[in-house]
Amino acid sequence: MTKITPVLMAGGSGTRLWPVSRQSFPKQFAPLMGEETLFQASARRLSGPDFADPIVMTNSDFRFIVAEQLDQIAIHPGAIVIEPSGRNTAPAILVAALMVASKDPEGLLLVAPSDHVIPDHAAFARAVRQGVGPASEDRIVTFGITPDRPETGYGYLELAGKGDGPQPLARFVEKPDAATAAQMLTQGNFLWNAGIFLFRADTMIDAFRAHAPEYLSPVLTALDEARDDIGFLRLAREPWVSLPDQSIDYAVMEKAPNLTVVRFSGHWSDLGGWDAVWREALLEAPAENGVVVDGNSTAIDCQDVLLRSDGSDVQVVGIGLTDVMVVATSDAVLVADKSRAQDVRHAVSALKAKGCKQATSFPRDHRPWGWFETLALADRFQVKRIVVKPGASLSLQSHVHRSEHWIVVSGTARVTVDDKVTLVTENQSIYVPLGAVHRMENPGKVPMVLIEVQTGSYLGEDDIIRYEDVYARGSAE
Numbered sequence: 001m002t003k004i005t006p007v008l009m010a011g012g013s014g015t016r017l018w019p020v021s022r023q024s025f026p027k028q029f030a031p032l033m034g035e036e037t038l039f040q041a042s043a044r045r046l047s048g049p050d051f052a053d054p055i056v057m058t059n060s061d062f063r064f065i066v067a068e069q070l071d072q073i074a075i076h077p078g079a080i081v082i083e084p085s086g087r088n089t090a091p092a093i094l095v096a097a098l099m100v101a102s103k104d105p106e107g108l109l110l111v112a113p114s115d116h117v118i119p120d121h122a123a124f125a126r127a128v129r130q131g132v133g134p135a136s137e138d139r140i141v142t143f144g145i146t147p148d149r150p151e152t153g154y155g156y157l158e159l160a161g162k163g164d165g166p167q168p169l170a171r172f173v174e175k176p177d178a179a180t181a182a183q184m185l186t187q188g189n190f191l192w193n194a195g196i197f198l199f200r201a202d203t204m205i206d207a208f209r210a211h212a213p214e215y216l217s218p219v220l221t222a223l224d225e226a227r228d229d230i231g232f233l234r235l236a237r238e239p240w241v242s243l244p245d246q247s248i249d250y251a252v253m254e255k256a257p258n259l260t261v262v263r264f265s266g267h268w269s270d271l272g273g274w275d276a277v278w279r280e281a282l283l284e285a286p287a288e289n290g291v292v293v294d295g296n297s298t299a300i301d302c303q304d305v306l307l308r309s310d311g312s313d314v315q316v317v318g319i320g321l322t323d324v325m326v327v328a329t330s331d332a333v334l335v336a337d338k339s340r341a342q343d344v345r346h347a348v349s350a351l352k353a354k355g356c357k358q359a360t361s362f363p364r365d366h367r368p369w370g371w372f373e374t375l376a377l378a379d380r381f382q383v384k385r386i387v388v389k390p391g392a393s394l395s396l397q398s399h400v401h402r403s404e405h406w407i408v409v410s411g412t413a414r415v416t417v418d419d420k421v422t423l424v425t426e427n428q429s430i431y432v433p434l435g436a437v438h439r440m441e442n443p444g445k446v447p448m449v450l451i452e453v454q455t456g457s458y459l460g461e462d463d464i465i466r467y468e469d470v471y472a473r474g475s476a477e
Contacts, residue, residue: 002104002107002108003050003052003108004050004051004052004108004109004110004128004198005051005052005053005054005055005078005096005100005107005110006043006046006051006052006055006109006110007054007055007056007057007093007096007109007110007111007112008039008042008043008046008054008055008056008112008113008114009057009089009092009111009112009114010028010039010056010057010058010062010066010114011057011062011083011086011092012026012027012028012113012115013026014026014027014028015344015345015348016272016273016274016341016342016344016345017032017271017273017277017344018332018334018344018345018347018348018359019327019328019329019331019332019334020032020308020310020327020329022358022359022360022361023359023360023361024360024361024362024365024366025065025364025366026062026115027115027271028042028113028114028115029062029065029069032271032277033271033277033280033281033284036073037069038114038115038116038117039066039069039114039115040070040072040073041117042112042113042115042116043070043073043075043114044073044075045118045121045124046112047075048125050125050128050129051110052078053076053077053078054075054077055077055078055079055081055096055099055100056070056077056079056080056081056114057081057083057092057095057096058080058081058082058083059082059083059085059086060082060084060234063080063082063232064366064367064368065366066080067080067231067232068368079099079233080231080232080233081096081099081226081232081233082229082232082233082234082235083235083240084222084234084235084241085237085240086245087240087243087244087245088245088248089111089195089247090212090215090244090246090247090250090251090252091215091219091222091240091243093111093197093204093248094205094216095219095222095223095235096111097109097199097201097204097205097208098205098219098220098223100201101201101202101205104201105200105202106136106201106202107200107201108135108136108198108199108200109197109198109199109200109201109204110128110196110197110198111196111197111198111199111248112195112196113196113270115270115271116194116268116269116270116271117268117269117270117271117280118266118267119266119267120266120267123264123265123266124264124266127143127262127263127264127266128198130165130166131143131260131262132198133166134166134260134262135198135199135200135203135260136200138200138203138258139199139258139259139260140197140198140199140203140204140207140256140258140259141166141197141198141199141259141260141261141262142157142169142193142194142196142197142198142253142259142260142261142262143194143196143197143198143261143262143264144157144159144191144193144194144261144262144263144264145191145192145194145264145268146192146263147184147190147191147192149185150178150181150182150184150185151181151192152176152177152178152181153175153272153273154175154192154270154272155173155174155175155193155249156172156173156176156181156184156190156191156192156193157169157172157173157190157191157193157261158170158171158172158173158184158189159189159190159191159261159263161189162188162189164263166260166261166262167260167261167263168259168260169259169261170189172193172249172253172254191263193249194264194268194270195249195270197248197253198262203258204252207252207256207258208252210255210256211251211252211256212246212251212255214244215243215244215251217239218239218242218243219239219240219243221236221239222235222237222239222240223236224236225239229472230470230471230472267283272342273342273344274306274325274327274334274336274341274344275306275325275338275339275341276341277306278290278292278304278306278325278338281306289302289303289304290303290304290305291303291305291307292305292306292307292308293307293308293316294307294308294309295312296309296310296311296314296315296316297309297315297316297317297318298315298316298317298318299317299318299321300317300318300319300320301319301320302318302320302321302322302324303321303322303323304322304323304338305318305323305324305325305326305338306324306327306338307326308326308327308328309327310328310329310330311329311330313330314328314329314330314333316328323337323338323339324336324337324338325337325338325341329362330363331362331363332358334347348360365461368392368471369388369389369393369394369442369471370386370387370388370389370392370447371386371387372384372385372386372452375451377459380455380456380457380459381454381455381459382453382454382459383451383452383454384451384452384454385449385450385451385452386440386449386450386451386452387447387448387449388413388440388441388442388447388448388449388450389442389447390442390444390445390446390447390448391442391443392442393439393440393441393442393470394439394440394441395439395466395467395468395469395471395473396416396437396438396439396466396467396468396469397437397438397439397464397465397466397467398435398436398437398438398464398465398467399434399435399456399463399464399465400435400458400463400465401434401456401457401458401459401463402434402455402456402457402458402463403432403434403436403454403455403456404431404432404438404453404454405429405430405431405432405452405455406424406429406430406431406440406451406452407428407429407450407451407452407453408424408425408426408427408428408429408448408449408450409426409427409450409451410426410446410447410448410449411425411426411442411444411446411447411448411449412424412425412426412442412443412444412448413425413440413441413442413448413450414440414441414442414443415430415432415439415440415441416437416438416439416440416441417430417432417433417436417437418436418437418438423443434456437467439468
């Protein structure tokens with residue numbers, strides 16, 4: 001069998017799993033279910049002898065996270081494509097189809113979200129193999145999940161027949177109300193729409209030409225004018241931002257006559273809310289009274305609850321709770337009835353309207369060289385903890401509004417300040433005056449940790465003038 005090119009969609013924000021999932025570090029990159037992240041589990045699921053190296057569609061903010069997480073599981077990306085702005089799934093899928101078609105017009109692609117849970121990899125691989133025949137014969141194959149409850153949070157696929165093999169698609173069905181969902185569950189020919197597609201590259205390009213021709217020219221131009229960015233493929237901005245913001249379902253699938261559905265009866269979840277995380281946890285480890293807690297949480301006389309804290313510094317205790325979700329991070333706490341799990345996104349909107357940074361950003365900010373977090377922030381000063389990976393280097397830079405004092409607490413830093421280079425080891429410090437051109441590097445083989453004290457009239461991350469940067473970033477990255 002010709003190898004299938006996986007296309008992993010990794011640019012979403014996952015607001016329904018706030019506060020653990022945020023715009024700056026969404027759910028696909030978090031270890032929500034086990035030690036691996038959802039993105040890593042998805043990449044591993046679409047690897048092996050049947051698959052080529054994956055194409056990952058993401059944005060500039062996540063490109064280094066994608067590369068690092070793939071490296072951690074020893075999966076080499078065929079390409080990490082940077083979308084200049086979010087335009088939903090339609091143009092991203094067309095980009096991938098055009099990339100594969102440039103080498104093999106009849107090459108097969110499997111498009112999948114990177115934040116789904118599918119524990120049985122072998123069963124999923126069998127379902128994919130079922131779809132290879134129809135996809136090779138100019139069909140667009142979509143995968144439907146056998147429903148086990150009258151779910152109102154998913155779209156549905158209506159099959160033209162009731163057999164177990166690949167079936168023609170009768171129609172897409174929008175998210176139903178509870179009564180309609182119950183009726184569809186009883187009928188047996190309705191499946192949940194997983195948003196996973198298998199097709200030949202030329203088949204998808206022809207589908208866009210027939211049903212969404214307005215995408216072709218701008219996407220082709222964005223791809224033709226794309227540039228290599230230290231191993232990433234950065235699409236051209238100008239043609240891209242003119243594209244309609246549409247999902248592949250609306251742009252193509254709901255209009256295409258050549259759709260086939262493969263039924264997947266194994267376990268699947270899109271982890272679309274904290275209620276889904278609660279269900280998944282109970283499936284993995286059934287708990288008395290439906291109580292799901294982590295090591296930083298305690299439940300007393302509770303029933304059907306989820307208690308979760310992402311750090312030992314914040315202990316969550318629930319007493320006498322029923323059907324409640326409590327999720328805590330170092331800077332935010334969510335308390336909600338489980339039946340309102342889909343409304344968590346409204347909380348994010350409300351926080352944005354108030355100007356709360358917790359709506360989109362974490363205290364810990366990931367960078368290609370490591371990460372930092374703010375420990376204290378007040379008028380004219382800020383204290384940060386900074387962790388630099390072995391061999392990594394911050395950019396050569398200066399600041400207009402602040403000076404910095406660095407104290408190394410673990411490892412060794414090579415520090416450049418103007419024309420002087422100094423090795424700074426544990427318990428040593430160095431001062432970076434306002435306006436000085438400076439750089440910090442970790443020449444060692446273990447992470448380097450330091451405390452940074454900033455003082456000045458403005459302490460924002462955009463007060464950076466970069467002169468050299470091995471990661472080719474702009475001033476605010």
